[in-house]
Amino acid sequence: MLKFMSLGSGSSGNAYLLYTDTDCIMIDCGVGIRLLKKHLHNYGLQLSMIRNLLVTHDHADHIKAVGALSVDHNIPVYATKEVHDGITRNWCVKRKVGAEMVRYINKGETIQVGEFQVTPFAVPHDSNDCVGYFVECEGVKFTLVTDCGHITDEIRQYVRRANYLVIEANHEPEKLAAGPYPQYLKDRISSPSGHLSNAECAETIATEATPELKYVWLCHLSDENNHPELARKTIETILRSHGLIAGKDFGMEVLKRKTPSEVYELTL
Ligand SMILES: [Zn+2]
Ligand SMILES: [Zn+2]
Numbered sequence: 001m002l003k004f005m006s007l008g009s010g011s012s013g014n015a016y017l018l019y020t021d022t023d024c025i026m027i028d029c030g031v032g033i034r035l036l037k038k039h040l041h042n043y044g045l046q047l048s049m050i051r052n053l054l055v056t057h058d059h060a061d062h063i064k065a066v067g068a069l070s071v072d073h074n075i076p077v078y079a080t081k082e083v084h085d086g087i088t089r090n091w092c093v094k095r096k097v098g099a100e101m102v103r104y105i106n107k108g109e110t111i112q113v114g115e116f117q118v119t120p121f122a123v124p125h126d127s128n129d130c131v132g133y134f135v136e137c138e139g140v141k142f143t144l145v146t147d148c149g150h151i152t153d154e155i156r157q158y159v160r161r162a163n164y165l166v167i168e169a170n171h172e173p174e175k176l177a178a179g180p181y182p183q184y185l186k187d188r189i190s191s192p193s194g195h196l197s198n199a200e201c202a203e204t205i206a207t208e209a210t211p212e213l214k215y216v217w218l219c220h221l222s223d224e225n226n227h228p229e230l231a232r233k234t235i236e237t238i239l240r241s242h243g244l245i246a247g248k249d250f251g252m253e254v255l256k257r258k259t260p261s262e263v264y265e266l267t268l
Pocket of ligand 1: 010011014059061062147220
């Protein structure tokens with residue numbers, strides 16, 4: 001049985017797990033090792049279950065503990081060449097990924113990672129490079145899109161194919177505009193290479209959801225410029241205007257910034 005859980009989602013650190021009884025991948029590792037260990041322990045799980053690590057992009061909240069996890073547990077790290085170079089240069093990554101654990105991936109190319117078929121795809125964001133992941137396992141199709149400045153036709157294709165979708169709902173534009181961030185940061189976040197707003201997230205789900213879509217997790221919510229209830233309400237309202245009811249047509253949950261999610265069983 002394929003399972004999914006979030007161990008943290010947002011600017012304080014991201015880490016997502018996809019696992020079966022016999023294999024496990026982690027997507028991003030921006031949560032400290034000690035905290036990861038503690039979270040997993042509470043679920044009767046352990047870091048040693050992770051066989052491979054996939055990275056979306058080289059911002060600290062996604063890579064902080066990538067090197068430490070890889071070195072301590074001999075875990076190969078899959079990322080594009082640009083992202084690997086970014087990890088090597090990033091001072092936030094204190095321990096570096098050993099050369100023998102570096103695995104290069106190319107956008108649009110499907111590879112087999114243990115029991116998982118993985119296709120990275122381009123996501124516009126102001127990092128050295130950024131990918132989303134389309135993962136197939138046990139016939140289940142899982143799509144993850146985070147840190148996304150705007151939705152492209154290619155991203156839409158992968159959202160459309162998903163049975164299970166993790167998608168960014170970063171900010172509410174009015175809250176961002178009225179909030180405490182300096183103007184350059186507000187401009188950065190709302191730019192086409194920044195982050196996805198609640199409405200952009202909702203519109204993507206509304207236009208690309210198929211009857212095959214079973215569950216949506218809203219990820220990478222901003223602490224200052226969004227709120228879980230605001231995101232949920234805004235997105236539910238937009239979905240309803242498209243004739244879709246979250247909780248009925250498909251499940252929908254907001255992933256918490258610093259607390260692990262429950263373990264979800266991904267069935268067809
Ligand atoms: Zn991020
Ligand atoms: Zn980022």
